[in-house]
Amino acid sequence: MNNLSREAILGIILSIALxxxxxFLLPEMEPKKELISFEQxxxxxxxxxxxxxxxxxxxxxxxxxxxxxxxxxxxxxxQDEQYRDIPYQMHxxxxxxxxxxxxPGGHIVVYTGILKIMDHPDAFAGVVGHxxxxxxxxxxxxxxxxxxxxxxxxxxxxGDPGLAHEAIHHLIHSAFSRKQETExxxxxxxxxIKSGFAPIYxxxxxxxFEEEIPTNDIPPILHSHxxxxxxxxxxxxxxxxxxxxxxxxxxxxxxxxxxxx
Numbered sequence: 386m387n388n389l390s391r392e393a394i395l396g397i398i399l400s401i402a403l404x405x406x407x408x409f410l411l412p413e414m415e416p417k418k419e420l421i422s423f424e425q426x427x428x429x430x431x432x433x434x435x436x437x438x439x440x441x442x443x444x445x446x447x448x449x450x451x452x453x454x455x456x457x458x459x460x461x462x463x464q465d466e467q468y469r470d471i472p473y474q475m476h477x478x479x480x481x482x483x484x485x486x487x488x489p490g491g492h493i494v495v496y497t498g499i500l501k502i503m504d505h506p507d508a509f510a511g512v513v514g515h516x517x518x519x520x521x522x523x524x525x526x527x528x529x530x531x532x533x534x535x536x537x538x539x540x541x542x543x544g545d546p547g548l549a550h551e552a553i554h555h556l557i558h559s560a561f562s563r564k565q566e567t568e569x570x571x572x573x574x575x576x577x578i579k580s581g582f583a584p585i586y587x588x589x590x591x592x593x594f595e596e597e598i599p600t601n602d603i604p605p606i607l608h609s610h611x612x613x614x615x616x617x618x619x620x621x622x623x624x625x626x627x628x629x630x631x632x633x634x635x636x637x638x639x640x641x642x643x644x645x646x
Contacts, residue, residue: 418523420535423490426526427472428542430490432549433556434476437494444477444497449642452634453477453495456510456582459632460517463580468521475513479646483594486556487516489525497646502593504586506634511577511587511620518572524565525556532559570616574623581632588620 421429444450457475473491480496487493493516495509503509519525529538532555533548541549561569574584595613 418527418530420530421526421538423523425539425542426523427490429526429529429538430488430492432541432544433488433553434474434492434494436546436549436553437488438476438478442479444479449500449646450477452506452638452642453500453509456506456632456634457493457513459580460510460514460576460582464517464521464576468517471520473517473520485512485516487519487525488556489520489529491520493517493520500643501646503590503643504593504640505589505636506639507577507582507584507586507632508590509639510580510582510632511573511584511590514573514576514580514582515569517576518569519561519565521572522565522568524561524569527565528559528561529555570619574620578623578625578629581630583625583629583631584620584623588617591617591620 418426454475454477457473461469461473471491473493475493475495478494478496481498482496483498483502485493485495485499493513495513499512500509503512526538529552533552537548537552541552573587577584577587591613595617
């Protein structure tokens with residue numbers, strides 16, 4: 386009887402040790418995103434985008450909308466088969482903020498402030514392609530699981546606006562890991578080339594960030610990215626295949642529309 390009691394006690398101790406180990410190791414386990422299904426991620430994104438766009442002026446028609454949407458649809462058309470079921474939606478917002486951001490489940494928000502410093506439509510394709518990469522790799526839900534936890538995300542899906550605002554705050558003020566940013570960059574470059582857009586125009590956009598925007602006003606799109614100068618160099622020298630065919634969107638038309646903002 387005494388031996389059985391010792392065995393039982395040992396089993397309890399081992400169970401506690403195992404549970405404690407799992408508890409402390411869970412934040413480092415990959416992939417965290419598997420704790421939330423993609424269907425739940427889509428519901429989460431729908432809740433968050435409604436709050437983000439609530440007081441924003443969304444551009445839904447006109448020449449600029451038609452052009453940016455045509456570029457966006459071309460990117461969707463040329464992405465790899467495994468990502469074609471993602472219900473991407475692009476939201477063009479009239480706002481002076483120099484930024485673009487991805488939300489769970491396929492939403493991409495692009496502010497007109499960032500368009501004003503783009504000299505070519507291929508730069509727009511690069512920014513959107515990068516955000517599509519974050520969505521395809523489910524980086525956003527990973528960030529939220531780390532910052533607010535799975536319980537909070539399930540509660541947001543259930544309709545808690547207070548926690549939803551907290552999640553948005555974390556998305557705006559926290560950053561992706563360097564690994565995640567590099568993955569999104571590579572996804573974006575690859576998609577650009579497949580779609581007929583040249584990464585060199587994205588490098589020119591990065592250079593303009595450095596030239597025109599004060600250090601203390603660096604836009605969120607650059608937070609936690611790989612070293613900025615290295616990123617400029619990578620985009621500038623990214624190799625084009627011999628059979629590369631430009632998408633052919635007019636730079637003159639782009640500049641004319643951007644000047645009208």
